[in-house]
Amino acid sequence: METYQNIVLEKLPAHLRKYVVPQFYERYTPIDQALWRYVMRQNYIYLKDVAYYPYIPGLRKAGLTIERIPDLQQMNDSLKQIGWGAVTVDGFIPPAAFMEFQAHRVLVIAADIRQLEHIEYTPAPDIIHESSGHAPIIGEPEYAEYLQYFGEVGSKAMFSAKDFELYEAIRNLSILKEDPNATQEQIATGERLLEKIQQNMGEPSEMALLSRLHWWTVEYGLIGTVDDPKIYGAGLLSSIGESVTCMQPEVPKLPYTLDAVNYSYDITKPQPQLFVTPDFEHLRGVLDEFAADMSFRVGGKKSVDKAIACKNVCTAVYSSGLQVSGIFTAVGDENKLTYIKTSGPTALALRGKQLHRHSKNYHKDGFSAPVGLVTGFDRSLEDMTDADLYAAGIVVGQETVLSFDSGITVTGVLESLTRSEDKLVLLSFTKCTVRDTRTDAILFMPEWGMYDMAVGAQIVSVFSGAADKDAYEQQSDVSEISAVRHAYDESTKQLHERYARIRRMREKGNATEKLLMELFTDLQANFPGDWLSLVELLEIAANMSLTEAVRQIEDALDQIQKNQPHLVKLIQDGKRLAKDTNVSLIL
Structure with missing residues (x-):
């Protein structure tokens, strides 16, 4: 994985690197570059008045230019100055992974760019949305902290x-x-x-609800007052269509509260309402309010039940600090958490680091252990000292019987114990039988080998994924569906060449009226419906004060919009901008 000499990316965990793809900058066509330039020029003119102030200077801070699609090296050179980084991925990635990238202060940028037909908005992630939407606002410290914190919370969410x-x-x-x-x-x-x-x-699920808060803030958020809001959400900042329509009075503006979690969204349609936060600090307060009831904060049976429903790798954390990562299948009593059980590969960890000898290969067939207090003890097992254990008859090398208040009994020869700081986290037995005396069910038998019993009176936290993801090497959840790599026919390649010529004329300043009109005639003959190339030609003609050329190009554009009414706004905006000499953000 390319790290672009950015220490933020160099520290990116291995399990996230699997989502990263090369940018392949050379794949961007001259039409792609013109599309980027059109969108950015439109956004710059409009957003300077309606975007939250840091957006405009933030473009430069993020290493962005109006003139061309950003390359990741340039973006990382700028973003690393504020402690962030950027990588390219193939379209949508799983929400949990997306959140974890944010937690590591890494912006995820889709490598592809939208088609010209979808210039105003695309439901697919693309480099316009991710870079021109998300990156510029990162320079605002309070927002950057919120984004990172959201990632930390989101990466724990149960799905x-x-x-x-x-x-x-x-x-x-x-x-x-x-x-x-x-x-x-x-x-x-x-x-x-x-x-x-x-x-x-x-x-x-928690992730589904949390994604709504993400949508109504990070993607489609407004800041200020409901009567005078400014845009900060990336989905709006990168959409030349919706950034305008969203500010119309017909779109309700609601104060942002936890109630936003009750509003679902449709990524393929304009938003029916938007939410306004007074400041970025308020966003964190609402997120904390939601997180207070999440499984990673509350634990208990309800949280383990969510892990079972997930049917994917989750982690349950005992009050001793021991972390059990696997696919959870049972909780003992249907009304009370008496033990936990996983099926398939399971790993044990402490503070996010896998315990020696307790990898998913060692516990390849699953794991189970009681949860709760031992009958007759005046304190929880995890808090007992070596002297306490000896007094209770829990001695290495001797047979031990532990009877839990839940009715579960563990009988076996204690082979070893594991402590972490001042907590007892694991007892390992041979010749061990684990029985639920209420149902007479056998939970573990001596012939199954060593019984490693997790120690803890409660499950205090449950979260999605493995505790030590890199060590666990969780099965890849990278989608098998890949974005399509376009194959261009000869006609399209010829159009690309025309766009490249227009760019060279503009950048070198060597256009003449004769060359410009020859190119205009060629476009009219071979690509009569291509409006964007004419908008770019119009800009050059206007800058050269070629009155007759301007008239002919505008007439051609008027004919296109007459034949294709859905292009009226795009063409009118393009004509207006072509004559505006105040749009410049070249790094």
């Missing part, structure tokens, strides 16, 4: 099996909508699948 189905459906549909070769039937099929999954999600 359901349905959430991953939804993620795959959204990713698939967004790719189809940006694939010029996709048929309407394929898109319609993708939309039906997404709608079916959305209608059968059941009760929203």
Whole structure:
């Protein structure tokens, strides 16, 4: 993985690096570059009045220029100055991974760029949205802290099996909508699948609810007052269509509170309402209010039940500090947490670091252990000293019987004990039998080998993923669906060449009226509906004060918008900007 001489990226954990792809800057076509330039010029002119103030100087701080698509080296050279970094990925990545990148102060940027047909908005992540939307506001310290904190909270959020189905459906549909070769039937099929999954999600998971708060703040947030809000959300900052329409009075502006968690969203449609925060500190307060009830903060049976519903690797943390990572399947009593059980590879860790000898290979068939107090002890087992253990008859090399208040008994020869700081975290037995005396169920038998019993009176935290993700080497959740790499026909390649010529004329300043009109005539003959190339030509003609050329190009643009009414706003905005000499942000 390329780290761009950025220490932030050099410290990125191995389990996140699997999502990173090369930018392949050479894949961006001259049309892509013109599209970027058009969007950025439009945004610059409009957003300087409606964006939260730090956005405009933030463009430069983030290493962005109006003139060309940013390369990751340039962005990282700038972002590392404020303790952040940026990497490119292939479209949507799982929400938990996205959040964890944020926690590590790394912006995730989709390597692709939208098609010209979707210039105003695309449901698929692209480099316009991620870089021009997210990166510039990072220079505001309070917002950067909120974004990182959101990542820390979000990376712990419990998700359901349905959430991953939804993620795959959204990713698939967004790719189809940006694939010029996709048929309407394929898109319609993708939309039906997404709608079916959305209608059968059941009760929203922590991740689903948290993603709503992320959407209404990081992506579509407003700041200030409901009567005079400014834009800071990346989805708005990067959309030349919705950044305008969202400020209309027809779109309700609501004070941002925890109630926003009750508002679902649709990534394919304009937002029906937006939320306004008075300041970035308020965002953190709302997030803390939500996080107070999350599984990683409250633990207990309800949280373990969420881990079971997840059907993916989660971690349960005992009050002793021991972390158990695996796929959870049972909690003992249906009304009370008496023991935990996993199936398949399970690992044990302390403070995020895997315990020696307790990898998922060692516990390859699962793990189970009681939760609760031992009958007759005046304190929890985890708090007992060696002297306390000796007095209770818990001695290495001798047979030990532990009877828990829950009715579970552990009988075996104590082989070793493991402490962490002042806590007893693990007891290891041979010749061990574990029985639930209430049901007479056998939970562990001597012939199964060593019994490693986790120690702890409570489960104080449960969170998504393994405690030590790099050591656990969690099965890859990188989607098998990849964004389509475009293959261009000869006609499109010829159009690319025309765009490249226009850029050279503008940048070198060597255009003449004769060259410009020859290119205009060529475009009219071979690409009569291509409006963006004419907008770029119009800018050059206007700068050269070529009155007749300006008239002819504008007439051609008027004819295009007459034939294609959906282009009216794009063309009118382009004509207006072509004559504006005050749009410049070249690094």
